[in-house]
Amino acid sequence: MAVFRYEALSAQGKTTKGSMEADSARAARNQLRMQGMTPIAVEEVSRQAKQGKRRSAFERELSHREVVLFTRQLASLLQARLALAQALAALVEQAEKPLIRERINSIRSEVTSGTPLSQALGHYPKAFPEMYVATVAAGENTGDLGGVLAKLADALEARQALQQKVSAAFIYPAIVTVVAVLVVVGLLTYVVPQVVSVFENTNQALPTLTVVMIAISDFLRAWGWLLALALVAASYAFRSALQNKAFKLKFDEAVLGVPVLGPFVRAVNTARLASTLSILVGSGVPILKALAAANRTLGNTALRLAMVDVQERVKEGRALSKAMGKSGLFPPVLTHLVASGEATGQLAAMLERASDSQRTEVERKAMWLTSLMEPVLILVMGLIVLLIVLAVMMPIIEVNQLIQ
The missing domain is CATH 1.20.81.30 (Type II secretion system (T2SS), domain F)
Known part of the structure; x- marks a missing residue:
């Protein structure tokens, strides 16, 4: 029996969508009529997949x-x-x-x-994805599909847990940043004009800091909407530019060179690469096919290009550890553990150990980054608020001095 996706009208005239099993499309239509519905469209689900039917952009896939x-x-x-x-x-x-x-x-x-x-x-x-399918195919070839799927589930759960920890670590700094921006915008567009308007009818010369704050406040009130549109347009232009392979490669190379962010991105991608290779090699997938599948899990174009070079070197007969070390983009701990695995014949186990090591490194770097960002955000926020307060208070202090 095949699975069919249908769209039909109920007895009340409402459109109903769903799926059902039947021997053929005709049998599926008969089942719908027996249920009191009028079939509009019936199509085999597996046939849609085989023909590569394009799905709607709004249709959700399995998470x-x-x-x-x-x-x-x-x-x-x-x-x-x-x-x-x-x-x-x-x-x-x-x-x-x-x-x-x-x-x-x-x-x-x-x-x-x-x-x-x-x-x-x-x-x-x-x-x-390809890595998942290749692992399942290896399990089918070895006759231990259940065991291979269990290892795959462990790896996917570990990857999901790491992603959740990293996301949770950056939630607080993100919230603080958004709140800080809203507070500063509120002070500049509402508080500063209300307070400074008191001095508009006087002939008092305002301090330079106050004049600057008034100018910024006037600009935000008059052209804030245009600034917001410009930021949105710049964000869209940047995302569009990332679709260009040459620009994406240069950007990813620049990211790897940033002192704090670069090692973090490298550790995230290395953990994903080592975990994928460990599963595939341990399941019996040939090394070249495993490298090709693992390469597609990398999110950094520069690292992905380096892996292509690694594949070519391995294809020429060189050891995986030496090919990785030649690129200079992968952490030394990964190349050393791969070399140990090649020497002892336990490559999958060493790759798994490298994955665990890099996963721990990612968690440590994420905690370090967030612990560094929190005081920096607080200091920047405090400095901006201090400047706004000084811009408001300095004219008041000068008036008091004149009165005395």
Whole structure:
């Protein structure tokens, strides 16, 4: 049986969308009519995937959390000696969201028709990237699909936990920055004009700092909307420029050269690279194919280009550790552990250790960055507020001195 996505009119005239299993599109239409609905469109889900049908930009795909949960549950069922089709059927029954149920239904339909699981997952590259599919294919080839999926679930969970820790570490500085900007804008556009307006009818010469603050306040009140539009346009132009490969490469190279940010970005990408290579090599994927799949997990173009050079050197017969060390972009701890793994024949274990080391380094650097940013933000905010207060108070102090 195949899975069909349908759109139909109910007896009350409302449009209903969903998915169902049937032997054919005609059988699916008959089932809809038996349920009192009039079919508008019925199409096989797996056929959409095979034909690469373009989905709507607003159509949601499985989230990373949902993929991790699917992987963990499928690994547990397979390790409990359930057949693959039975395990997928059980996951369909457990799925709470229609999208998850539809995706697993489609995958199960292809598996029952003889398609390998890796190939069925490959029809949804946004949810299941190349690394995921290659790992599943390796599990199928070795006959230990449940064990490979369990290792894959562990790695995905560790990556998700790291991402959550890093995101949580930068939430507080981001909130402080937004609040600081709003407070400063409020002071300049409302408080400063209200206080300084008292001195407008006097012939008193205002201090230079007060004059500057009044000019900034007048500019924000008159042209603040234009400044906001300019910032939005600059942000859009920058994002568009990042689509250019040459600009993106130069920008990523510059990021790696920034004293504090560069090592952090390098550690994040290295942890992801080592984790992916560990899973693929440990699952029996050939090293060249593992390197190609792991390269696509890197978010920095400069590191990705360096990995392409590493692939070429390995293809020529050089050791992976020497190829990585030649680039000079990867941390020494990674190259040393890879060299140790090559010498002892435990490359996967050493890559996993390197991944753990870099993950710890990312957490440490994230905490250090946030601990550094918090006092800097407070000092900058305090300095700006102090200047605004001085700009307001200096004319008042001069008036008091004249009266005395």
